[in-house]
Amino acid sequence: MxxxxxxxxxxxxxxxxxxxxxxxxxxxxxxxxxxxxxxxxxxxxxxxxxxxxxxxxxxxxxxxxxxxxxxxxxxxxxxxxxxxxxxxxxxxxxxxxxxxxxxxxxxxxxxxxxxxxxxxxxxxxxxxxxxxxxxxxxxxxxxxxxxxxxxxxxxxxxxxxxxxxxxxxxxxxxxxxxxxxxxxxxxxxxxxxxxxxxxxxxxxxxxxxxxxxxxxxxxxxxxxxxxxxxxxxxxxxxxxxxxxxxxxxxxxxxxxxxxxxxxxxxxxxxxxxxxxxxxxVKEIMNSRIQNGCTGCRYCMPCPFGVDIPGNFSVWNRYHMYQNYYVVNWQWENMGRDGKQAKNCKECGKCEKSCPQHLAIREDLKKVQVDLDKKEMIPGRK
Ligand code: SF4
Ligand code: SF4
Known part of the structure; x- marks a missing residue:
């Protein structure tokens, strides 16, 4: 030893x-x-x-x-x-x-x-x-x-x-x-x-x-x-x-x-x-990041309680590590607090303030679909 x-x-x-x-x-x-x-x-x-x-x-x-x-x-x-x-x-x-x-x-x-x-x-x-x-x-x-x-x-x-x-x-x-x-x-x-x-x-x-x-x-x-x-x-x-x-x-x-x-x-x-x-390896993992949210929070607060940067952070890490269990704790807490993407009413307010010009509404839909699978991403061992 x-x-x-x-x-x-x-x-x-x-x-x-x-x-x-x-x-x-x-x-x-x-x-x-x-x-x-x-x-x-x-x-x-x-x-x-x-x-x-x-x-x-x-x-x-x-x-x-x-x-x-x-x-x-x-x-x-x-x-x-x-x-x-x-x-x-x-x-x-x-x-x-x-x-x-x-x-x-x-x-x-x-x-x-x-x-x-x-x-x-x-x-x-x-x-x-x-x-x-x-x-x-x-x-x-x-x-x-x-x-x-x-x-x-x-x-x-x-x-x-x-x-x-x-x-x-x-x-x-x-x-x-x-x-x-x-x-x-x-x-x-x-x-x-x-x-x-x-x-x-x-x-x-x-x-x-x-x-x-x-x-x-x-x-x-x-x-x-x-x-x-x-x-x-x-x-x-x-x-x-x-x-x-x-x-x-x-x-x-x-x-x-x-x-x-x-x-x-x-x-x-x-x-x-x-x-x-x-x-x-880090390069491969970073290439799986889904969107370029920087977590700046200019889009917040959402009038309907969605934690926009939180959803994107979970989504990006889920894909980077190809593992639901890396994010389950944060994702499920957000669910309990009504902060998940599914609460988005598509009012569009947030997109006007995003310096990265992200398609927040579209991406939030993808977040919910991906995370609802609660599984390792197909193709992963
Ligand atoms: S578009 Fe959705 S996430 Fe953005 S502010 Fe409106 S309800 Fe909130
Ligand atoms: S404004 Fe855009 S980059 Fe900043 S936290 Fe919101 S979604 Fe992410």
Whole structure:
């Protein structure tokens, strides 16, 4: 198992980390504990030593389950990461209460990597106002937290603000080859690297959407690395960056565990020709975009409640990834809120303000027809 060591932390961390938010589940929606435990055991026995969970994963069940599985391993043989659910924090007492609850669920007296969860501007301001960072620093001084960081979902500017606030031990960002300009993105990666703050990476496979493709894309990958899985390209793309401590993969099956282990047991950094292959794959995916909506929102509001840029964003991504499950959550929410394309009354108001001169009414009809299929696009494996 490939390991990374940063002087700042002084420990060897496996470059593959086990993300505990997508365990297999049973018909009741609860974690299939037998299968999930086998998967964790397999990963740990093959050198994975970074286990990442969080308070809300699997409706609160993940921490308890992870604590139970890890109990059978010596406490100094793995690094446990979990996160403060900052949205539940209204006082310093809440920090202590939640942290102690987490220790109890995880059956441990300390957390190796503790993160303020899913930070954005609003949450950061609230944490500062309450003095939560100082309280977490005290917990670190007491030895209950070894390394303090935050996970992040907001714009680059907010990332810069939080990163510059103090000398963090590490932090966690979303990064994959399709999202290098999203959220903190590659610019955020570079800033962290300059400051000597190691990064843990989430969503390297973009929630599974970079794990399976049709033959056209697989051919591009196999030309440069025959037999390699699509997921292995996505993982190696981020893992080849030097300032990465661990790449988290939220594994859902033993097959995924085995494939990921294969990638990191004999880890080979990306070669130049592989970066070119990824560029080609991105080109293919971008060529499937249906219209050039920029999300500027000049067309909004629609008097009938249609979320015009939202519909186009869903439609374009559905075609890019050729996968309904990349957009189902957003699409179904829009349905519940009356924002889907079918609510368009064709008044034409929006088209007058669209700087891209899009045929909004016509395109909205296509959106509804395509998304109502709720299926992988025909022709896709
Ligand atoms: S044409 Fe449709 S989407 Fe555009 S403003 Fe009118 S009702 Fe809304
Ligand atoms: S005005 Fe045009 S480009 Fe801008 S969000 Fe609306 S549809 Fe998209």
């Amino acid at each position: 490939e390991k990374r060591k940063f002087a700042k932390l002084g420990i060897d961390v496996s470059l593959l980390g086990f993300g505990c938010m997508r365990f297999p589940t049973g018909a009741d929606g609860k974690i299939d504990q037998t299968q999930a435990e086998e998967m964790m055991d397999k990963a740990i026995q093959n050198g994975v030593n970074y286990i990442d969970t969080a308070y809300p994963y699997h409706n609160g069940e993940s921490e308890t389950f992870v604590g139970k599985v890890l109990k059978k391993y010596p406490r100094d043989s793995f690094y446990l990461a979990t996160k403060l659910p900052v949205w539940l924090v209204n006082s310093i007492e809440d920090v202590d209460r939640l942290f102690n609850e987490q220790l109890q669920k995880l059956q441990t007296d300390h957390v190796d990597f503790y993160l303020m969860h899913a930070m954005g501007k609003e949450r950061w301001d609230a944490m500062l106002k309450l003095g939560c960072v100082e309280r977490l620093e005290q917990l670190k001084a007491e030895g209950k937290i070894r390394f303090l960081g935050f996970s992040f979902h907001d714009s680059y500017e907010v990332f810069e603000e939080i990163l510059n606030y103090r000398d963090w031990d590490f932090c966690q960002i979303q990064l994959n080859y399709m999202d290098i300009d999203e959220q903190a993105g590659m610019k955020g990666y570079k800033l962290a690297e300059e400051k000597g703050i190691p990064l843990t990476i989430m969503e390297p496979i973009k929630g599974g959407s970079l794990a399976s493709f049709g033959e056209d894309i697989m051919e591009v990958f196999h030309e440069v690395r025959p037999g390699a899985s699509a997921a292995s390209f996505a993982l190696r793309y981020v893992a080849s960056l030097p300032n990465i401590l661990t790449v988290l993969s939220g594994m859902s099956s033993m097959e995924q565990v085995e494939d990921n282990l294969k990638t990191f047991m004999d880890f080979v950094p990306m070669e130049e020709k592989e970066y070119r292959a990824i560029d080609k």
